Amino acid sequence: MKSSDLRALRAPLAVLLIALLTGGAVVFYSKHLADASSQLLNQQQNQLREARIRYQKSGDEKQIITRYLGDYQRLQKQGFVGTEPRINWLDGLRVANQQAELFGVEYQIGAQQPYALAAEYNPGNLAIQQSLMKLNFRLLHEGDLMRFFNILSTKGVGLFHLNQCKLERLDSNATTVRFQPNLRAECNLTWITLNPADSTRSKQ
Amino acid sequence: MADKLLLCVCATSATAGRWHGGKLVAVQVFSNDESGWSGFSGFLQGSPGIPVHIMVDVVEEDYRFENLPHSMGRDRKEMVSRKLRQLYRNNPYCRAWLQGRETDKRRDDRYLFAAFTNPDLIAGWLNVIEAQQAPLAGVYLLPMASHNLLKKFGLGNTGSLLLVTQNSAGLRQTFFRDQRLRISRLSQLENIHDESRIAEYAEEIGNTQLYLAAVKVMPLEEPLLVVILDQSETLAGLSRQLVKQQSNILCQHFGRSEIVAKLGLAPELLQVSPDVVYMHMLGEQQPNNIAPAEKTHLFWLYQARRNIYTASAGAALLAVLWCVNNLYQQYDFKTQASETVQQTEWQQAQYLEVTKKFPAAPTTAENLRNAVEIAEKIRQGEHTPELMLSIISRALDASPYVMLKSVSWKYGKEGTEAELARQPLHGVGVNRQTGLIEAEIRPFKGDYRAAMTSINNFAEKLGQEKYVASVNVIQLPLNISPGTSLSGNTADSRELSSSAPFKVALSLRQEP
Numbered sequence: 001m002k003s004s005d006l007r008a009l010r011a012p013l014a015v016l017l018i019a020l021l022t023g024g025a026v027v028f029y030s031k032h033l034a035d036a037s038s039q040l041l042n043q044q045q046n047q048l049r050e051a052r053i054r055y056q057k058s059g060d061e062k063q064i065i066t067r068y069l070g071d072y073q074r075l076q077k078q079g080f081v082g083t084e085p086r087i088n089w090l091d092g093l094r095v096a097n098q099q100a101e102l103f104g105v106e107y108q109i110g111a112q113q114p115y116a117l118a119a120e121y122n123p124g125n126l127a128i129q130q131s132l133m134k135l136n137f138r139l140l141h142e143g144d145l146m147r148f149f150n151i152l153s154t155k156g157v158g159l160f161h162l163n164q165c166k167l168e169r170l171d172s173n174a175t176t177v178r179f180q181p182n183l184r185a186e187c188n189l190t191w192i193t194l195n196p197a198d199s200t201r202s203k204q
Numbered sequence: 205m206a207d208k209l210l211l212c213v214c215a216t217s218a219t220a221g222r223w224h225g226g227k228l229v230a231v232q233v234f235s236n237d238e239s240g241w242s243g244f245s246g247f248l249q250g251s252p253g254i255p256v257h258i259m260v261d262v263v264e265e266d267y268r269f270e271n272l273p274h275s276m277g278r279d280r281k282e283m284v285s286r287k288l289r290q291l292y293r294n295n296p297y298c299r300a301w302l303q304g305r306e307t308d309k310r311r312d313d314r315y316l317f318a319a320f321t322n323p324d325l326i327a328g329w330l331n332v333i334e335a336q337q338a339p340l341a342g343v344y345l346l347p348m349a350s351h352n353l354l355k356k357f358g359l360g361n362t363g364s365l366l367l368v369t370q371n372s373a374g375l376r377q378t379f380f381r382d383q384r385l386r387i388s389r390l391s392q393l394e395n396i397h398d399e400s401r402i403a404e405y406a407e408e409i410g411n412t413q414l415y416l417a418a419v420k421v422m423p424l425e426e427p428l429l430v431v432i433l434d435q436s437e438t439l440a441g442l443s444r445q446l447v448k449q450q451s452n453i454l455c456q457h458f459g460r461s462e463i464v465a466k467l468g469l470a471p472e473l474l475q476v477s478p479d480v481v482y483m484h485m486l487g488e489q490q491p492n493n494i495a496p497a498e499k500t501h502l503f504w505l506y507q508a509r510r511n512i513y514t515a516s517a518g519a520a521l522l523a524v525l526w527c528v529n530n531l532y533q534q535y536d537f538k539t540q541a542s543e544t545v546q547q548t549e550w551q552q553a554q555y556l557e558v559t560k561k562f563p564a565a566p567t568t569a570e571n572l573r574n575a576v577e578i579a580e581k582i583r584q585g586e587h588t589p590e591l592m593l594s595i596i597s598r599a600l601d602a603s604p605y606v607m608l609k610s611v612s613w614k615y616g617k618e619g620t621e622a623e624l625a626r627q628p629l630h631g632v633g634v635n636r637q638t639g640l641i642e643a644e645i646r647p648f649k650g651d652y653r654a655a656m657t658s659i660n661n662f663a664e665k666l667g668q669e670k671y672v673a674s675v676n677v678i679q680l681p682l683n684i685s686p687g688t689s690l691s692g693n694t695a696d697s698r699e700l701s702s703s704a705p706f707k708v709a710l711s712l713r714q715e716p
Contacts (some may be wrong), residue, residue: 004531005505005508008505008509009505009508009512010511011509011510012508012512012513012516013512015512015513015516016512016513016515016516016519017521018516019519019523020514020516020519022520022523023519023520023522023523023524023526024523026524026527027523027530028524030400030526030527030530030531030534031530033530033531033534034530034533034534034537035532035535037533037534037537037538037541038533038537040537040538040541041537041538041540041541041544044541044544044545044548045544047544047548048544048547048548048551051548051551051552051555052551054551054555055551055552055554055555055558058555058558058559059432060569061559061569062559062561062562062564062569064448064569064570064572064573065562065565066631067573068572068573068576069392069563069565069572071576071579072565072566072567072572072575072576073566073573075576075579076566077224079302079581080575081575089466091228101401108321115646119583121578122574122575123574123578124570125568125570125571125574126571126574126578128578139565142228142593142597145589145593146266146589146590149588159579159582159583159586160642161585161586161587161615162586162587162588162589162615163614163615163616164587164612164613164614164615164616165613165614166610166611166613167593167610167611167612167614167696168610169608169610177354185418192582193424194575194578194579196566196567196571196575
C-alpha cells in the first residue's frame with residue numbers, strides 16, 4: 001500500500017475510528033446506566049425483603065418491646081443507656097464519699113472511647129463506650145472500700161467494672177485518733193455506657 | 205445495489221449505460237474515436253466516482269483449452285502464470301479459468317485460457333476513465349457474460365449449444381458444452397444486405413460447426429442446439445434456413461418481446477443498441493476480470509473505502525443495538541425497582557399500622573433487647589476485690605505475727621506478679637483475679653527460721669482457701685538460695701533487724 005493510498009483512505013479510517021470510539025463510549029455509558037439500575041433494583045429488593053420480614057415478625061417485636069421496655073427505661077435512668085452522665089458521676093462520688101464516711105476522693109476520668117471488649121457482647125446497632133477512671137481515696141479500714149463502691153453503684157452512675165485496686169497501710173503516729181485514715185486505696189475502673197443514637201426507632 | 209457504469213466496446217463503437225437500482229438506464233452509443241471518447245468523458249462527468257466496467261466484443265480475442273498437471277496453491281498459481289506468459293507473452297489482459305479435471309488416470313486440470321489481444325482498442329476509453337479518476341472495476345470478454353444468459357432462457361441442461369446474437373460488432377457465436385464456455389467467434393459482416401443476411405449468417409454458423417468438428421470439440425454428426433437471440437427481430441428466417449441446411453441442427457428463436465420479458469429490460473433500450481442484452485448480464489453479475497491489477501487500483505481504493513464505511517456503519521449499528529439493549533435493560537430494572545418500592549412502601553405502611561398498637565419505645569425492639577442483655581452480661585462479669593480481701597483476712601487471723609503492709613488486686617489477664625507465681629493452671633491467659641501481698645513478720649529478733657515458718661504457715665493458710673488457685677512466696681526476708689552469696693552478723697541481728705518483709709502472690713480460680 002502506498003502513502004497516497006493511505007491519504008485516500010484517511011477520511012474513511014477517521015470515520016471508522018470515530019464510529020468505534022463513539023459507539024464504545026455510548027455502549028459503555030448505557031451499560032453503566034443499566035448496571036446502576038440493576039444495583040438500585042437489588043437494593044430495593046433487599047429493602048422489600050427486610051420490610052416483609054419485619055412485618056412478618058411484628059408480633060415477635062411487640063412481645064420483645066413489652067418484655068424489655070421497662071428494663072431498658074431503668075437502664076436509662078441508671079445512666080447506662082444514653083450520653084455518659086458525668087455530672088451524675090461527680091454527684092455520685094460526692095454522695096458516696098459522704099455516706100461511706102471517707103476522707104475525700106480524688107478522681108481522674110479519661111476521654112470516652114469505644115469499649116475494648118464490645119465485640120464479645122454482639123451489640124448490633126448499639127455503640128458500647130468506655131471511660132477509664134482512676135480513684136484515690138483514704139479509708140478507715142478495708143471494709144470501707146466495698147461499702148464505697150456499693151453506695152456509688154446505687155447513685156445512677158451506670159455500670160462500671162473494677163479493674164485494679166491497691167490498698168496500702170498508712171504510717172500512723174503512736175497516738176491514735178479515732179477517725180484517722182489507716183489505708184490508702186488506688187483503684188482503676190472502666191465506666192461503661194451504651195449509645196443507641198444511630199439506631200432506628202421502632203415507630204418511624 | 206451499488207451503481208455501476210457499463211461500457212461495451214467494439215471495434216467501431218461503444219455503448220455506455222448506468223446500472224441503477226438493479227436496472228440498466230441512460231444508455232448512450234459513442235463512436236470509437238476521439239469524438240466518442242469526448243462524449244464518453246461527458247457521460248462520466250455526469251456520474252462521478254462510480255466504478256466503470258468495460259466489456260469488449262472484438263475479434264481480437266483468444267480462447268484455448270489446455271490440460272495442466274494437477275496442482276494446488278502456490279504451485280498451481282506459478283504454473284498457470286507461466287503458461288499465460290508462454291501463451292500471451294506481454295499481454296496483460298489475459299486469464300485462466302479452471303474448468304474441472306480429466307477423467308483419465310492422470311486426472312489433469314482442465315483450463316480455459318482467454319485473452320484480449322488488442323489492448324489498444326480500449327486505450328482511448330481507458331485514458332478517459334483515468335483522466336476522470338473514475339475507478340475501473342474490470343475488463344471482461346463479452347462471451348464470458350453470456351453464461352448467465354443460458355440460465356435466464358432456461359437452457360441449462362443442453363449438451364452442445366451455440367448461442368447466436370447479432371450485436372453492434374457483428375454476429376457473435378458462443379459455443380457451450382455441458383454449460384461450459386468452450387469457444388466464441390465474432391464475425392464482422394459488413395456491407396451485407398438484408399436479403400442476403402440470413403444466408404450469410406447461416407453460412408457462418410455452418411462454418412463454426414465445421415470448425416468445432418475440426419478442433420475435435422464436437423463431432424459433425426452430433427446434434428447441435430442453436431439458440432438465436434434476435435434483438436432486432438430480423439433473424440426470424442435464420443432458424444428455418446439452418447434446419448433446412450443441416451439435419452442435426454435444432455433451432456430455438458427468441459424475439460425481442462421474449463428477450464425483454466426474460467431479462468426484464470426496458471424495450472426502448474434494445475432500440476438504442478443490441479449490446480444492452482450483454483450489458484444487462486454484466487450489470488447483474490460480473491464475470492472474471494482480465495484487467496491487470498494496476499489498471500484497477502482506483503477500484504481497489506474505492507472498494508476499500510466502501511468496506512471501511514460499511515464497517516463503520518456496522519460498528520455504529522452494533523453500538524446502537526447494544527445501547528438500545530442496555531437502555532431497555534435499564535428501563536426494565538427501573539420499572540421493577542419502582543414496583544418494588546411500591547411494594548416496600550405497602551409493607552412498611554402495614555408494619556406501621558401494626559406498630560401503632562405497640563407500646564411507645566425509645567428505640568427498636570432489637571436495641572431494647574440487646575441493651576438489656578448487654579447490661580445483664582456486664583453485671584454478671586463484674587468482679588470486686590471483696591473475695592480476695594476476705595481470704596487474706598482469714599489467713600491473717602490465723603497468722604498473728606504477719607503484719608500486712610499493702611495488697612494489690614487486679615482483674616484481667618495474668619500480669620507480672622501472677623507470672624511469678626505461675627502454676628500449671630487451667631486457662632492461663634484468661635481473665636482472672638490476681639493479687640500481691642506485701643507484709644512483714646513482727647516482732648522479729650533475727651530468728652529467720654521462725655520467721656520463715658510463720659510465712660510458710662501464712663501461705664499455707666491462703667492455699668487452703670477453696671477459691672485460691674495458687675499461692676507463691678516470691679520474696680523472703682532472707683535469700684537462702686545456694687546460687688547467691690549470703691553475708692551478715694549474728695551478733696548485730698537483734699539491733700539491726702526489727703522486721704522480716706516478704707511478698708506473696710496469689711491467684712484465684714477463674715470462676716469463684
